[in-house]
Amino acid sequence: MSDGPPRWAFFGTILFTIVVPGTVVGVMPFVLTAGWTFGPPLAGEPSRWLGVALGVLATPLFVSFLSRFVREGHGTPAPIAPPQHLVVRGPFRWVRNPGYIAVVSMIVGQGLLFGSWAVLVYAACMALLFHFVVVVWEEPALRRTFGAEYEEYRRRVPRWLPRPGRS
Numbered sequence: 001m002s003d004g005p006p007r008w009a010f011f012g013t014i015l016f017t018i019v020v021p022g023t024v025v026g027v028m029p030f031v032l033t034a035g036w037t038f039g040p041p042l043a044g045e046p047s048r049w050l051g052v053a054l055g056v057l058a059t060p061l062f063v064s065f066l067s068r069f070v071r072e073g074h075g076t077p078a079p080i081a082p083p084q085h086l087v088v089r090g091p092f093r094w095v096r097n098p099g100y101i102a103v104v105s106m107i108v109g110q111g112l113l114f115g116s117w118a119v120l121v122y123a124a125c126m127a128l129l130f131h132f133v134v135v136v137w138e139e140p141a142l143r144r145t146f147g148a149e150y151e152e153y154r155r156r157v158p159r160w161l162p163r164p165g166r167s
Helices: 007-032 045-071 098-114 117-156
Strands: none
Touching: 007 045, 007 098, 007 117, 045 098, 098 117
């Protein structure tokens, strides 16, 4: 038997990504921009480039988050099949929630790229929802599942904003 991640974790993560982030990052901004229609730039043309940069920079962060849940955690981001091991490497060394940060960054990037206040408001709403989910549900579940290991990790690594010079 292999010590690697179970095959279901790989396929479950793909399915989860298509359904949940696909809706949050793809379908909703598509709807809010009336089919990804460009509006006037929100703060001049440079805001569009900032939007592109946010999307480009957030994508590898999101991919790393997904792959680490599978490879290191032996699970998925879906609550019905969570990681079996606490994931603390890669971007998780600097911040406890890189997946949520990547998703919000991608949505903000789209809001700036398409010149859409509606998408930016949606991004803010998603950020608040993610914070609520993390504080009310995820962190207590991680405490119950991983105990002292999670508490030590939580003391070392901030929830949302990385501390410079830490690894």
